[in-house]
Amino acid sequence: MIRFESVSKVYDGIAVVDDVSLTLERGTITAVVGTSGSGKSTLLRMVNRLVEPTAGRVLLDGTDTASVPAADLRRRIGYVIQDHGLFPHWTAARNIATVPGLLGWPRAAIDARVRELMLMLQLDPDVIGPRFPHELSGGQAQRVGVARALAARPEVLLMDEPFGALDPVIRQQAQTDLRKLQQQLGTTVMLVTHDMAEAIRLGDRIAVMRAGRIDQFAPPAEIIAAPATGFVADLLGEGDRAFRYLSLQPAARLARPGAADGPVLPADATMADALAEMIWSGRDRLPVAGPDGHPAGVCTRDDLIRAGRPG
Amino acid sequence: MTGALIGRLVLLAGVLGFILAPDSFVPLLRPFAPDGMPVIYDRAGFGNLTLWHLGLVVAAIVPSALLAILLAVLVTRPRGAEFLPLSRALVGFGQTFPPVAVLALAVPVVGFGAWPTLIALFLYGLLPIFENALAGLVGVPASVALAADGMGMTPRQKLWQVELPLALPLVVEGIRISAVIAISTAAIGSTVAARSLGEVIIAGLNANNLSFVVQGGLLTAGLAVLVYDGLGLVVAAIRRRPR
Numbered sequence: 001m002i003r004f005e006s007v008s009k010v011y012d013g014i015a016v017v018d019d020v021s022l023t024l025e026r027g028t029i030t031a032v033v034g035t036s037g038s039g040k041s042t043l044l045r046m047v048n049r050l051v052e053p054t055a056g057r058v059l060l061d062g063t064d065t066a067s068v069p070a071a072d073l074r075r076r077i078g079y080v081i082q083d084h085g086l087f088p089h090w091t092a093a094r095n096i097a098t099v100p101g102l103l104g105w106p107r108a109a110i111d112a113r114v115r116e117l118m119l120m121l122q123l124d125p126d127v128i129g130p131r132f133p134h135e136l137s138g139g140q141a142q143r144v145g146v147a148r149a150l151a152a153r154p155e156v157l158l159m160d161e162p163f164g165a166l167d168p169v170i171r172q173q174a175q176t177d178l179r180k181l182q183q184q185l186g187t188t189v190m191l192v193t194h195d196m197a198e199a200i201r202l203g204d205r206i207a208v209m210r211a212g213r214i215d216q217f218a219p220p221a222e223i224i225a226a227p228a229t230g231f232v233a234d235l236l237g238e239g240d241r242a243f244r245y246l247s248l249q250p251a252a253r254l255a256r257p258g259a260a261d262g263p264v265l266p267a268d269a270t271m272a273d274a275l276a277e278m279i280w281s282g283r284d285r286l287p288v289a290g291p292d293g294h295p296a297g298v299c300t301r302d303d304l305i306r307a308g309r310p311g
Numbered sequence: 312m313t314g315a316l317i318g319r320l321v322l323l324a325g326v327l328g329f330i331l332a333p334d335s336f337v338p339l340l341r342p343f344a345p346d347g348m349p350v351i352y353d354r355a356g357f358g359n360l361t362l363w364h365l366g367l368v369v370a371a372i373v374p375s376a377l378l379a380i381l382l383a384v385l386v387t388r389p390r391g392a393e394f395l396p397l398s399r400a401l402v403g404f405g406q407t408f409p410p411v412a413v414l415a416l417a418v419p420v421v422g423f424g425a426w427p428t429l430i431a432l433f434l435y436g437l438l439p440i441f442e443n444a445l446a447g448l449v450g451v452p453a454s455v456a457l458a459a460d461g462m463g464m465t466p467r468q469k470l471w472q473v474e475l476p477l478a479l480p481l482v483v484e485g486i487r488i489s490a491v492i493a494i495s496t497a498a499i500g501s502t503v504a505a506r507s508l509g510e511v512i513i514a515g516l517n518a519n520n521l522s523f524v525v526q527g528g529l530l531t532a533g534l535a536v537l538v539y540d541g542l543g544l545v546v547a548a549i550r551r552r553p554r
């Protein structure tokens with residue numbers, strides 16, 4: 001659990017983080033969204049003390065982070081940054097081994113852990129392991145960065161625009177992978193992004209930040225249904241709100257008994273996927289797959305449109 | 312590519328050949344020597360003089376490099392940043408002083424011999440190594456430095472494991488420049504009685520024997536080119552195999 005208590009950071013008389021109080025529950029993903037310069041990275045870096053608060057405190061599982069030596073604290077917290085920041089003179093495998101190395105793990109334990117992580121992140125240890133960062137694609141480098149952050153089994157993972165440098169296709173894949181990984185490991189994730197769609201897709205809760213303050217801190221559905229300020233509404237994009245709302249809910253939820261023609265919608269499709277499929281294939285009823293992959297019912301256009309309006 | 316390599320090998324063979332068997336070059340050099348004068352310098356062996364010459368360079372450049380790197384590290388630490396302009400000025404000042412002036416001023420203090428030359432080479436070596444080490448340390452990408460901190464490296468671990476290895480190619484590049492400057496400057500040291508290949512040139516000038524001047528000059532130049540190339544290979548090797 002990460003807890004910010006009235007935390008502020010002042011640079012040259014300006015509070016770039018201004019009296020923020022926030023509690024991030026253990027085992028959840030919290031997405032911090034906001035425009036450039038709103039203080040997202042500064043807030044994030046106060047968790048691992050790359051930035052020291054001017055006022056207030058940050059607690060990690062109840063312990064004041066200021067009471068832990070910075071290097072020890074950071075070795076317990078995973079950190080992923082936008083340009084991955086891999087050490088260019090070390091191979092991918094050695095990069096991943098950084099924190100276990102600093103912690104003095106035995107050689108064999110480090111090697112085993114590096115292999116395990118690379119497999120977990122779909123990186124072939126024998127092919128990618130010996131490569132240097134400049135020999136990796138953007139997506140591979142990003143995954144090596146995540147593996148490095150997770151190497152010492154941190155309970156908390158800080159991610160500062162981790163997907164910022166990826167193209168849209170790889171990016172979506174990386175988001176899906178992160179979600180799976182997080183559920184598998186139960187890590188507490190704090191993720192900074194300026195992409196509301198990403199925040200909605202990944203966040204259990206979203207903190208919307210503007211000029212150093214939190215405008216709203218709520219689950220995605222609530223943010224979409226009831227934006228607390230005009231700024232939050234602007235970030236959502238008025239025209240897209242219905243789609244964003246649909247994108248949060250599984251289409252299977254709308255399934256009613258019956259049958260329909262045409263390709264079957266996969267079980268994990270969202271309502272937004274279902275609507276897009278209807279528009280594209282010119283149908284107004286779609287068969288929806290159940291957990292076993294066989295059609296379990298139909299989803300109708302009217303139901304979808306009703307579901308796109310919160311409340 | 313192969314042409315350059317062949318050129319280097321020929322040069323190496325020429326320099327080694329002259330050091331080991333200077334007499335075999337008599338036919339080439341005879342036209343430069345006045346009648347009745349010796350063609351090959353014979354008051355000291357060329358192997359000896361070359362070792363002295365290179366010894367001076369190494370003895371000056373090693374401490375020079377250590378100090379320059381130390382300074383560059385200090386001024387790139389958060390607490391040392393305010394000393395950056397001062398160090399720049401100090402090191403640059405060493406460079407604006409002509410070598411001959413350093414020799415002349417050093418003699419009254421430390422006497423004739425190797426010391427004035429060592430002092431001059433030491434001072435002239437500082438600037439290129441300092442500036443290059445500085446560029447290398449400052450040039451560590453911001454995201455890499457941030458990652459090093461974020462992973463929990465102590466400042467010392469960050470310096471030894473990340474910053475210095477990344478700056479290494481530029482540091483060696485600086486040493487390369489300093490070494491070449493030092494090889495030519497060391498020759499001047501013989502004006503204040505340092506043993507070096509310069510003494511062959513000076514003997515030639517004193518006796519009006521162009522052959523001495525040519526052999527001393529060419530040998531010094533050959534050494535400089537070989538050292539420059541050799542350190543160039545070292546830089547290339549470091550860049551190719553980062554670690």
Ligand SMILES: Nc1ncnc2c1ncn2[C@@H]1O[C@H](COP(=O)(O)OP(=O)(O)OP(=O)(O)O)[C@@H](O)[C@H]1O
Pocket residue numbers: 011012016034035036037038039040041042043194
């Ligand atoms: N070390 C610093 N010294 C002075 N000002 C700083 C420092 N770090 C950040 N700032 C300022 O604080 C403000 C917030 O910066 P921060 O990096 O937290 O924003 P951000 O929300 O992460 O923006 P972006 O989306 O562009 O990364 C900016 O105006 C920035 O200029």
Ligand SMILES: [Mg+2]
Pocket residue numbers: 040041042160
């Ligand atoms: Mg930022």
